[in-house]
Amino acid sequence: MHKFLLTALAVGLASAGLSANAAAAQTFEGTATGKHGDITVAVTFDKDKIADIRIVKEEENPVLTQKVYKDLREAIIAGNSVAVDSISGATLSSDALKAAVKAAADKAGVTLAATPLIVAKREVKIPEKDGYDVIVIGAGGAGFAAAVSAHDAGAKVVMLEKMPTLGGNSLISGAEYAAANNWVQQKLGIKDSVEQHFQDTMKGGDMLGDPAVVRVLVENALPTALWLRDTIGVEFQEDNLFHFGGHSVKRSLIPKGATGAEFINKFVKATTERKIPIFTETRVTELVRDKDGRVTGVKAVIDGKTHQVNAKKGVIIATGGFSANVELRAKLNPFYGAGFKTTNLPCAQGDGIFMAEKIGAASVNMEQIQTYPMCDPISGAIELIDDARFEGAILINQEGQRFVEELERRDVMSKAILEQTGKYCYALFNQAVEDRAHAIEHHQDEVRVFSKTGILKTGKTLDEVAAAFDIPADALKATVARVNEFAKTGKDLDFGYRGKFSDLSEGPYWIYRGVPSVHHTMGGLKINPKAQVLDKNDKPIPGLWAAGEVTGCTHGSNRLGSNAYTDIMVFGRIAGTEAAK
Numbered sequence: 001m002h003k004f005l006l007t008a009l010a011v012g013l014a015s016a017g018l019s020a021n022a023a024a025a026q027t028f029e030g031t032a033t034g035k036h037g038d039i040t041v042a043v044t045f046d047k048d049k050i051a052d053i054r055i056v057k058e059e060e061n062p063v064l065t066q067k068v069y070k071d072l073r074e075a076i077i078a079g080n081s082v083a084v085d086s087i088s089g090a091t092l093s094s095d096a097l098k099a100a101v102k103a104a105a106d107k108a109g110v111t112l113a114a115t116p117l118i119v120a121k122r123e124v125k126i127p128e129k130d131g132y133d134v135i136v137i138g139a140g141g142a143g144f145a146a147a148v149s150a151h152d153a154g155a156k157v158v159m160l161e162k163m164p165t166l167g168g169n170s171l172i173s174g175a176e177y178a179a180a181n182n183w184v185q186q187k188l189g190i191k192d193s194v195e196q197h198f199q200d201t202m203k204g205g206d207m208l209g210d211p212a213v214v215r216v217l218v219e220n221a222l223p224t225a226l227w228l229r230d231t232i233g234v235e236f237q238e239d240n241l242f243h244f245g246g247h248s249v250k251r252s253l254i255p256k257g258a259t260g261a262e263f264i265n266k267f268v269k270a271t272t273e274r275k276i277p278i279f280t281e282t283r284v285t286e287l288v289r290d291k292d293g294r295v296t297g298v299k300a301v302i303d304g305k306t307h308q309v310n311a312k313k314g315v316i317i318a319t320g321g322f323s324a325n326v327e328l329r330a331k332l333n334p335f336y337g338a339g340f341k342t343t344n345l346p347c348a349q350g351d352g353i354f355m356a357e358k359i360g361a362a363s364v365n366m367e368q369i370q371t372y373p374m375c376d377p378i379s380g381a382i383e384l385i386d387d388a389r390f391e392g393a394i395l396i397n398q399e400g401q402r403f404v405e406e407l408e409r410r411d412v413m414s415k416a417i418l419e420q421t422g423k424y425c426y427a428l429f430n431q432a433v434e435d436r437a438h439a440i441e442h443h444q445d446e447v448r449v450f451s452k453t454g455i456l457k458t459g460k461t462l463d464e465v466a467a468a469f470d471i472p473a474d475a476l477k478a479t480v481a482r483v484n485e486f487a488k489t490g491k492d493l494d495f496g497y498r499g500k501f502s503d504l505s506e507g508p509y510w511i512y513r514g515v516p517s518v519h520h521t522m523g524g525l526k527i528n529p530k531a532q533v534l535d536k537n538d539k540p541i542p543g544l545w546a547a548g549e550v551t552g553c554t555h556g557s558n559r560l561g562s563n564a565y566t567d568i569m570v571f572g573r574i575a576g577t578e579a580a581k
Helices: 006-021 066-079 092-106 141-152 166-171 183-188 193-203 211-232 261-272 325-331 352-359 383-390 410-418 431-436 444-453 462-468 474-488 563-580
Strands: 027-032 038-046 049-059 132-137 157-160 283-289 294-300 304-318 370-376 394-396 427-430 456-459 511-519 533-534 539-548
Touching: 027 092, 027 394, 027 444, 049 066, 049 092, 066 092, 132 141, 132 294, 132 474, 141 157, 141 166, 141 261, 141 304, 166 325, 193 211, 211 261, 211 563, 283 304, 283 352, 283 383, 294 539, 304 352, 304 563, 325 352, 352 539, 370 410, 383 427, 383 431, 383 511, 394 456, 394 474, 394 539, 427 431, 462 474, 462 511, 474 563, 539 563
Parallel strands: 132 157, 132 304, 304 539
Antiparallel strands: 027 038, 038 049, 283 294, 294 304, 370 511, 394 427, 427 511, 456 511, 533 539
16 A cells, blocks of 8 residues: 655645745635544645645544544645545545545635645654564554553563554444443342353353353453453443343443443553554564574564564464455355455454464364344444444334344344345334433434434334335334333243333334444464463464454354453453563
8 A cells, every 4th residue: 555644845845835825825624424423624725736634623533543634634735636545444534534625625626636746655663673572463452452461561562553543443343341240230230140151151152162261251351341440541331231142141341432442542542651662554474483483573564575573572463353354254154255244444354363374373263253233234334323222222124023132142133134125124212222222322423424324214203213214114013012012021022032121102213224244253363261372282382372353262153242352351461461471
């Protein structure tokens, strides 16, 4: 990918052009819709050239858009063109910035260049070859947990990330965190146990998870949640939990804002305070070993050149899964091939699995691929407003009928949706559900975007919401009437809903369309309870650890919602601590 990034000289030229022709300069505003809402820019034109771009209003994720509002903005100014590469990992925000600038140019009557006038590359930053104890590959949730833990255990750490942006899929996740006996459960009077969490996880994965690894997961879930709260500074909602499918009780902590941004923003702050260096656009391609077979470093491609970075104690792989690798998905499990979009960022290609397998690492459960049942039919992204389903929203098909329990396992729900007319369904809820779920309140960005694209509709009556998607009104009313009876009795006689229904008699209502999209790959590297990567003889590979979705021992055939964040944090923390020893 070209890096259309300005040198100081290019910035100076642009600024000088504005000063010399200030009298001729005019400013026009343009707006376009990004990932989380509208981006409005004020573009100053000096005759027929862009002299400055000022961000007037935006609601995008601050971690993802650091390079968008700096590097991409500068590239557009330097090239007098919007025909520049988007920032990988922040494509929707990048495209919105370019579209907003184009809208401003159209208002000004300015024709921008079809190709950039200036293409200047940034000064490349290269990590030291020596001087690090631990290398962490990947700057998502698992990588951050590992890096901070290794540092706090006394190691000198460096993080290497192939994307221009930080956070990976951990950033765009809903980021709920499963932990038995957590403080919110105690406040709400919910009885739970570590053993119950263990049994739910093993059963949910059809007993294909490694019991020893799963045991470590559930036993360390609460201590790690307390570490996240008290050491990293992650804020959780104190008055509510989510009940994800497959869990026998409500045990999933909800971060502030109900997205991974709360975790990643706090981890960025933590690594900054600890002065842990993070090198982005640094693609690790190979693990380096000494003559005894110990992993002692990596080879990484930076700006087209290969560099070696050494580690005195070892390497931690935290590169995520392969949900965005359509070719690999199709090879391992043809059902999940090109017919599915993915909720994941494009970086989820399985890189860490491949490089570890090249040195003899074992992998397990690679054919086990999971879809999330309710995703944006246009982009494939997870619909975070689907939080409403955990508090009583009902799923209905085009005929206005329920067809599956709303808190079933994700694989069961996805299969059921694909059997419905059009291979999609709708979720319907009212203010009574919203008062518990806060799905609309927490995800106003999605409300704005989905309302524009027609995925989400609102109405005061059932007749209105039925008409919005051409659903038979009589059938919908009959379905709602039956659910209202279940809300009174507390028993769902049709599908055994294990949560608590609310009466849906009164509006206002929200209804949104969703489709299954590939969300998680359960398979990956084989590890032991110490997060050491194992070879094909189940022996630890010296100097190599792994954590997060790159591993394959935790979730079996099906990951329970909110167990992923527990997984990446628990084993990221373990990997970091073990590697630092």
